[in-house]
Structures are given as structure tokens and as C-alpha cells.
Amino acid sequence: MKPTIDDIAKKAGVSKATVSRVLNDKSEGVSEATRVRIKALIQELAFQPCAVARGLATGKSRSVGLIIPDIANPFYPPLVRGIESALFKRGYGLFLCDSDKDVGKEKEHIRSLLEKRVDGVILSSVISDCDCQLDLLEERGTPFVLLDRIIETRKGGAAVYLDNRRGAKIATDHLIRRGVSRLLFINGPEDLALSKLRLLGVQEAWNEGPGERKPIILRHGDYTATSGESIVVELLEETRGKPHFNGIFAANDMMALGALRTLKKWKIRVPQDVGLVGFDDVEAAQYVDPPLTTIAQPTFEMGKKGAELLLRLMDGEKPRKRIVVMEPRLVIRGSTGDITYSIGG
Amino acid sequence: MKPTIDDIAKKAGVSKATVSRVLNDKSEGVSEATRVRIKALIQELAFQPCAVARGLATGKSRSVGLIIPDIANPFYPPLVRGIESALFKRGYGLFLCDSDKDVGKEKEHIRSLLEKRVDGVILSSVISDCDCQLDLLEERGTPFVLLDRIIETRKGGAAVYLDNRRGAKIATDHLIRRGVSRLLFINGPEDLALSKLRLLGVQEAWNEGPGERKPIILRHGDYTATSGESIVVELLEETRGKPHFNGIFAANDMMALGALRTLKKWKIRVPQDVGLVGFDDVEAAQYVDPPLTTIAQPTFEMGKKGAELLLRLMDGEKPRKRIVVMEPRLVIRGSTGDITYSIGG
DNA sequence: CTGTTAGCGCATTCAG
DNA sequence: CTGAATGCGCTAACAG
Numbered sequence: 001m002k003p004t005i006d007d008i009a010k011k012a013g014v015s016k017a018t019v020s021r022v023l024n025d026k027s028e029g030v031s032e033a034t035r036v037r038i039k040a041l042i043q044e045l046a047f048q049p050c051a052v053a054r055g056l057a058t059g060k061s062r063s064v065g066l067i068i069p070d071i072a073n074p075f076y077p078p079l080v081r082g083i084e085s086a087l088f089k090r091g092y093g094l095f096l097c098d099s100d101k102d103v104g105k106e107k108e109h110i111r112s113l114l115e116k117r118v119d120g121v122i123l124s125s126v127i128s129d130c131d132c133q134l135d136l137l138e139e140r141g142t143p144f145v146l147l148d149r150i151i152e153t154r155k156g157g158a159a160v161y162l163d164n165r166r167g168a169k170i171a172t173d174h175l176i177r178r179g180v181s182r183l184l185f186i187n188g189p190e191d192l193a194l195s196k197l198r199l200l201g202v203q204e205a206w207n208e209g210p211g212e213r214k215p216i217i218l219r220h221g222d223y224t225a226t227s228g229e230s231i232v233v234e235l236l237e238e239t240r241g242k243p244h245f246n247g248i249f250a251a252n253d254m255m256a257l258g259a260l261r262t263l264k265k266w267k268i269r270v271p272q273d274v275g276l277v278g279f280d281d282v283e284a285a286q287y288v289d290p291p292l293t294t295i296a297q298p299t300f301e302m303g304k305k306g307a308e309l310l311l312r313l314m315d316g317e318k319p320r321k322r323i324v325v326m327e328p329r330l331v332i333r334g335s336t337g338d339i340t341y342s343i344g345g
Numbered sequence: 346m347k348p349t350i351d352d353i354a355k356k357a358g359v360s361k362a363t364v365s366r367v368l369n370d371k372s373e374g375v376s377e378a379t380r381v382r383i384k385a386l387i388q389e390l391a392f393q394p395c396a397v398a399r400g401l402a403t404g405k406s407r408s409v410g411l412i413i414p415d416i417a418n419p420f421y422p423p424l425v426r427g428i429e430s431a432l433f434k435r436g437y438g439l440f441l442c443d444s445d446k447d448v449g450k451e452k453e454h455i456r457s458l459l460e461k462r463v464d465g466v467i468l469s470s471v472i473s474d475c476d477c478q479l480d481l482l483e484e485r486g487t488p489f490v491l492l493d494r495i496i497e498t499r500k501g502g503a504a505v506y507l508d509n510r511r512g513a514k515i516a517t518d519h520l521i522r523r524g525v526s527r528l529l530f531i532n533g534p535e536d537l538a539l540s541k542l543r544l545l546g547v548q549e550a551w552n553e554g555p556g557e558r559k560p561i562i563l564r565h566g567d568y569t570a571t572s573g574e575s576i577v578v579e580l581l582e583e584t585r586g587k588p589h590f591n592g593i594f595a596a597n598d599m600m601a602l603g604a605l606r607t608l609k610k611w612k613i614r615v616p617q618d619v620g621l622v623g624f625d626d627v628e629a630a631q632y633v634d635p636p637l638t639t640i641a642q643p644t645f646e647m648g649k650k651g652a653e654l655l656l657r658l659m660d661g662e663k664p665r666k667r668i669v670v671m672e673p674r675l676v677i678r679g680s681t682g683d684i685t686y687s688i689g690g
Numbered sequence: 691c692t693g694t695t696a697g698c699g700c701a702t703t704c705a706g
Numbered sequence: 707c708t709g710a711a712t713g714c715g716c717t718a719a720c721a722g
Binding site for chain 4: 004005006016017019020021023024049050052053054055056057058
Binding site: 349350351361362364365366368369394395397398399400401402403 | 698699700701702
């Protein structure tokens with residue numbers, strides 16, 4: 001077996017308390033001479049303090065849990081990266097939990113993380129009103145940060161999310177500027193708080209912008225390319241292939257890509273016949289034809305900020321800004337082309 | 346604070362040894378009556394055994410570490426998902442470590458995981474001869490599985506990887522069948538064992554196939570789209586925009602997408618002028634224009650198999666099959682079209 | 691500056 | 707079938 005703190009203490013001819021002191025870099029309480037001697041011994045024997053024993057003694061595990069709905073969704077990897085890098089810098093480990101978009105699994109994961117005595121949790125919940133999950137965390141007194149989720153009912157909750165309403169508004173404004181007068185808005189699941197905010201943004205732009213426009217055609221997808229496809233197919237079939245819209249805004253890129261694929265299949269030109277805007281700016285967006293105009297989220301930054309906020313909370317700080325709102329950015333590409341549609345056409 | 350095993354024991358009027366027994370489902374040693382009583386109490390008080398204390402007592406942390414070069418690389422998410430799901434089923438936690446393609450960080454991560462006393466490690470190393478990292482693990486006696494990496498020098502190492510040679514051969518065979526006579530092979534970094542195997546596969550196909558072919562043009566990229574771009578740009582500039590190749594095989598999809606983008610920019614038609622095959626089958630591959638023909642890897646399965654192999658090792662088994670080789674699959678899409686090129690053209 | 695003494699919360703002997 | 711005792715490896719008072 002590997003050496004323990006006792007081995008070091010014996011070899012150095014001191015008590016383990018002293019070794020513990022140099023291990024934890026306690027500035028006072030150890031003479032320079034013994035400190036050096038002990039450090040050398042630690043080096044020599046390649047001694048690694050057991051984090052488990054440490055955790056039991058201190059009540060801190062120096063690890064945090066992250067729960068996300070689906071790591072295979074291209075939105076999350078940069079987020080995870082941001083989190084991991086911030087945590088790693090501070091010496092924290094990251095437990096990754098994939099809830100598979102299943103509230104039940106999500107709860108199980110929280111339970112399991114609590115058992116593991118993580119010092120904090122970052123949660124990107126599947127549903128918006130994740131109250132019962134949060135209750136578990138609060139009972140334990142485990143700090144947590146909500147990521148990419150609006151915190152509605154909680155009083156003092158911490159969260160990092162994008163200004164989704166503004167993102168939706170920017171996207172819609174852009175389409176309006178391009179002359180889109182009949183908009184298909186493919187929103188996310190209806191019950192998500194996020195979806196409601198985006199709808200507000202779309203409506204705001206649509207009602208306030210200059211010019212004349214038909215009522216918005218609103219549909220709900222589930223963030224998969226397939227759902228984007230089937231929504232557009234259904235609409236096109238209803239009108240025998242002649243689209244009753246000349247602009248589409250999809251709540252994420254995957255649905256936009258699905259829509260794009262369908263449009264091409266039906267020989268509807270993008271952007272000439274229909275302008276298309278997505279949301280997220282996933283990697284694929286720049287490689288499709290035409291490249292997809294989209295609303296970029298600073299995902300890496302969001303992850304980083306979320307982790308930093310959590311670190312603060314775990315340090316016992318009471319940061320005044322417990323809600324961090326990130327700004328969306330419009331990335332204009334070919335799918336809204338240089339074309340301006342005839343207004344009211 | 347949360348209840349401990351002592352609280353349960355006292356309330357139940359038994360010793361904590363008994364509680365421990367029902368906690369661990371020891372079949373013998375507890376009467377059905379007390380067992381039921383204790384279980385009820387556990388439920389009632391929402392008692393969760395502390396995994397940290399458990400770990401210290403048993404020497405097992407019920408967690409494993411995963412080290413990958415870059416979670417933002419679309420190749421990894423499905424892999425991680427496969428790993429996580431297999432581990433979760435067995436009640437293991439997963440520490441995610443992103444080495445950022447940096448050998449130094451990779452070693453740090455291993456050290457840190459060892460401190461955390463993980464029961465096992467899954468490593469997708471940045472470099473091929475990761476001997477010193479593995480030494481650390483072997484010293485500790487921590488089981489590990491190499492993922493997507495060939496294990497060359499180790500005697501009894503465990504690993505899961507794709508038959509890369511075969512994948513490269515299949516891709517090249519396909520291009521040959523399409524009539525490609527002058528091949529540009531954009532390989533990965535030259536020093537990777539993986540790259541060597543792929544080169545072997547390409548050469549095998551190229552030399553053994555029917556018909557006549559020019560020597561392979563070999564270049565090395567770093568798996569980024571940008572590197573794919575610049576390699577093709579350089580080649581095209583050399584020959585004033587007239588490509589001296591009519592087929593490209595890239596060692597991953599990102600480089601293939603970079604190549605595709607460049608070809609389009611130079612008005613070279615895919616697949617009519619140049620056929621293009623990638624590797625990995627990332628999500629974007631099916632959405633680009635033309636959709637990318639590519640070699641699919643069963644990444645989710647690889648992750649799953651890797652985790653299962655590790656679980657076996659951690660259980661103390663000595664599985665005879667410590668090397669799992671997965672089969673590549675050719676996915677034919679538009680980038681190698683229905684076109685057959687004129688041979689020797 | 692340093693050693694001694696207690697736990698942290700649980701599993702695991704060994705007696706009873 | 708059950709309880710008391712011991713230790714996992716380390717930190718944290720408290721003495722000296």
C-alpha cells in the first residue's frame with residue numbers, strides 16, 4: 001500500500017500533526033528546517049494525502065456535481081469545458097451526471113451527489129420548476145447554481161443564463177429588417193420558462209417593428225432536428241408546398257437544420273424564398289449550405305461564470321449578484337443572405 | 346446536520362453495526378423484524394449514508410475518473426454518454442477531466458484522481474506512448490482502460506478502440522470504387538500510433554485495389570477544420586487552383602469539412618471533381634452540402650464497452666479479452682455521390 | 691514551534 | 707441474530 005501520513009511522520013521523526021501542517025501550508029507553527037525536511041520526504045516517498053480521509057475529517061470533498069440533460073447535445077460541451085476549467089484551477093473535481101432528459105434520473109443524481117458529499121452542485125434542469133430537486137439541496141445546505149435555467153420561484157437562488165428574450169428579439173428584428181412579413185416561429189417545449197421568454201421577445205419585435213406583418217405562426221418542437229423537419233413538412237403539406245411564411249426563427253440550431261433540410265427537399269430556396277435563423281451557434285451551423293444565421297450564446301463563458309459563482313458560494317461568500325445574465329449575439333450568415341424580401345408579399 | 350448511522354441506531358434501539366448490515370444488504374445476520382424497522386426509520390429520517398466515510402472504511406470510493414483531450418471535440422460526447430450510463434447503472438460516479446490536449450495537465454489529472462482514490466480510470470490519452478502516466482496508475486494498483494488509443498508497449502493493458510486500419514481501408518476502397526486515381530490523404534498528427542495504422546490501411550487499399558493509381562499525396566493535420574482548410578489551400582495554390590487529386594480522405598470529419606469549405610471556395614465541385622470521405626460521422630456531417638461520406642465509429646458503444654471492461658477489472662476479474670476492437674462502418678452520402686470518375690484522368 | 695488527543699461516519703472483526 | 711471494539715487516514719483543538 002501507499003504511504004500514509006503516519007509513515008511520513010515516523011520517517012521524519014515528528015508527529016503527524018506537524019506533517020499535516022506542512023501538507024496544508026499552514027503558514028505558522030512549523031520551523032523552516034522541519035518543513036523542508038518533511039517536504040523532501042513527501043517528495044521522496046511520493047506521498048499523496050488521501051482525499052477521502054481528508055474529506056471525512058474536514059467535511060469538504062473538494063468536488064462538485066454537474067447535472068445536464070444530455071452531453072451529446074452540442075450546446076453542453078463548451079459549457080462543461082468552461083465549468084471544468086474553472087473548477088480545475090481551484091483544485092476541485094467534477095462529477096458529471098447526465099440526466100438523459102429524465103426528471104427521475106435527475107433526482108437520483110442529486111441524491112447520489114449528496115451522498116458523495118459534493119461541496120456544490122451545478123444544475124441544468126430538464127424542467128423549469130425544479131423545486132423539489134432544489135429542496136433536497138437546500139435541506140442539506142449544499143450551495144447550487146442553476147445554469148441556462150430561469151429561477152422563478154426561489155427567493156435567493158443563484159443562476160447564470162442568457163437573456164433569452166433579448167436573443168429572440170434580436171433574431172426577429174433581423175428577420176424583419178430582411179423584409180420577412182410572415183414568420184414561422186419554431187419554439188421549444190411550451191412549458192419551459194425559457195420558451196415563454198423567447199416568445200415574448202419574438203412578439204415584442206414583431207409588434208413594435210416598422211412595416212406590416214401577418215400574425216406569427218407558432219409551433220413547438222423538442223429541440224431535435226427531426227421535430228424541426230416534421231413541423232415544416234406539416235406546414236408545407238397543408239399549403240401544397242407553397243410556404244405561407246417567408247421567414248423562420250427556430251429556438252435552436254438543430255431544429256433550424258431540420259427545417260433547412262426540409263426546405264431544400266421541397267425546393268424552397270434559402271434565403272431567397274425563406275430566411276432562416278437558429279439559436280445556439282453550434283459548430284455545424286457554419287458548415288451547412290447556406291451557412292446558418294443564428295444567435296450565439298457564450299456557452300464557455302456561461303460555464304465558467306457559473307462555476308465561479310458556485311465557488312464563491314462554497315467559500316461562504318454572499319455575493320450580491322447571484323443572478324448572472326449573459327448577452328446573446330447575432331451571427332449573420334448565408335441563411336438570411338443579402339436578400340431583402342418584398343414586404344407584405 | 347443530517348442524521349448519521351448513530352442516530353438511526355439509537356432511534357431504533359440497536360447498535361450501528363446492525364444498521365450497517367441492513368444498509369449493505371447483508372443477507373444474513375439481521376432478523377426480518379428489525380430489518381423492516383430500520384428500513385422504515387431510514388426512510389423516515391431520509392438518512393443517506395455518507396459515501397466519504399464509507400470510502401474511508403472500505404477503501405473504495407465507488408467513483409471512476411475519465412480523462413479526455415477535449416470534450417468540445419464532437420467525437421467525445423457520445424463516448425462520455427456511453428461511459429456515464431454504464432457507470433450510473435452500477436452506482437458509480439464519474440469524475441470528468443479535460444486534459445486540454447496537454448500532456449502536463451493529463452498527468453496532473455491522474456495525480457488528482459489518484460488522490461481522490463478513484464477505483465478506476467478511463468484514459469483517452471493525447472499521446473500514444475503514455476507510459477509514464479500509466480506507471481502512476483499501475484503503482485497504485487488502480488485499474489485502467491485505454492480508450493480510442495492503441496496500447497503498444499504494455500503487456501497486460503486493457504483497451505477499447507476502433508479498427509482504424511480497417512476503417513481507413515474501407516474509406517479508401519470506397520474512393521477507389523468511385524474511380525479515384527489521385528488521392529490526397531489528410532492524416533492526423535504523424536506521431537500518433539493511430540495515424541500510422543490509418544496510413545497502413547490507406548496504403549493497403551491503394552496498392553492492392555484493381556486499376557491504376559498515382560502515388561498518394563500525404564499530409565498531416567491536427568484534426569481541426571482549419572488545418573484541413575490550409576492543407577487544401579496550399580495544395581491548390583501550388584497548382585494554380587487545378588487540383589492534382591480527385592479524391593480526399595481525411596482522418597476526421599472536421600478536417601474534411603475544412604477541406605470541403607475550401608473546395609467550394611475554389612469552385613471545385615464535390616463530388617463531381619473531387620470525392621471526399623471523412624472519419625467519425627459527427628452530427629454536422631449529415632447537414633453539410635453535399636452531405637459527407639464518412640467512416641462512423643460506434644462511439645457510444647465504445648464508451649459503454651470501456652466502462653464495462655473497467656467495471657470488470659475493478660471487480661477483480663481477470664477478463665481474458667482485455668482488448669476490445671470495434672468495427673468501423675462506411676456511411677455513404679453525397680460527397681462521394683453517384684459519380685464515377687474517369688480512371689487515370 | 692510541536693506533540694497529544696479526539697473525533698469525522700462508517701464497515702468489520704470478534705464475542706456474546 | 708446482535709453489540710462492543712477497532713481502525714480507515716486525516717484535521718483540529720488543546721496543551722506543552
